[in-house]
Amino acid sequence: MLPRSQRHKKKKMSRKILAIEIILLCTLALFIYYGLETRLFTDPPIGNEVSDTVEEPLEDDITNHSDDIDNEESLKDKVTKVIKQANALALGYDYEEAISLLQVFTEQFGPDDDITKALSGYHLEKERLVSLGAYDSINQISHVFFHSLIADTAKAFDGDFDSNGYNFYMTTVSEFKEMMTEMYHAGYVLVSIHDVARKETVADGSVQFVPGDIMLPPDKKPFVLSQDDVNYYNYMDGDGFAS
Numbered sequence: 001m002l003p004r005s006q007r008h009k010k011k012k013m014s015r016k017i018l019a020i021e022i023i024l025l026c027t028l029a030l031f032i033y034y035g036l037e038t039r040l041f042t043d044p045p046i047g048n049e050v051s052d053t054v055e056e057p058l059e060d061d062i063t064n065h066s067d068d069i070d071n072e073e074s075l076k077d078k079v080t081k082v083i084k085q086a087n088a089l090a091l092g093y094d095y096e097e098a099i100s101l102l103q104v105f106t107e108q109f110g111p112d113d114d115i116t117k118a119l120s121g122y123h124l125e126k127e128r129l130v131s132l133g134a135y136d137s138i139n140q141i142s143h144v145f146f147h148s149l150i151a152d153t154a155k156a157f158d159g160d161f162d163s164n165g166y167n168f169y170m171t172t173v174s175e176f177k178e179m180m181t182e183m184y185h186a187g188y189v190l191v192s193i194h195d196v197a198r199k200e201t202v203a204d205g206s207v208q209f210v211p212g213d214i215m216l217p218p219d220k221k222p223f224v225l226s227q228d229d230v231n232y233y234n235y236m237d238g239d240g241f242a243s
Helices: 004-042 059-091 095-109 113-128 163-169 173-185
Strands: 142-146 188-190 197-201 207-211 221-227
Touching (some): 095 113
Parallel strands (some): 188 221
16 A cells, blocks of 8 residues: 555646646537537538629620510511501502501511501401492593692782783692692592503503503592693793792
């Protein structure tokens, strides 16, 4: 058995070793704890990684979207324009040409609701048309002609020698417009003289004129307009005619 003093030294040494072990274990525990805590708050969850930057739309995507909007607006403008052109043809009862115009547009750019609606209306109106409208023969078609129009009445009717002649045979611009308006309200429709009759080669090789195909609503009356003496004589200088 060890002496009392040696046992005391050995016991004291054991306590020191135990204290060192405890300190080391505590240090290790703290290191592990703070290491895990740091990973928990800084590392993203597995399988759900989060980028440290916000993903922005690609410039190409923005450009393509803008191009799509521009293309759509451009197509709408084209549709509006071609329908306006077709309506102008329809106002002259040329529904066949109006329909053809919209059909060609549809083949090129694809279907459109407004164009489909316009086509439907043109087809219905076209079915109402009859040959020569209110007339039975091209011999009933009126030919209306005017001399050179007077633009400045103050110069034309200034009391000189030519004033009476201008008053008898000429027409002023305002009179011409009023006449055309009255004829329009009376159901007259201006047609081309080339539509009234056309050349046709017969079996013997000769050429003759045959009635043309003028399709109008049943209440409309075709007429031909021309201007006589499309020239300006010296005596007309300064008298208010076009120069």
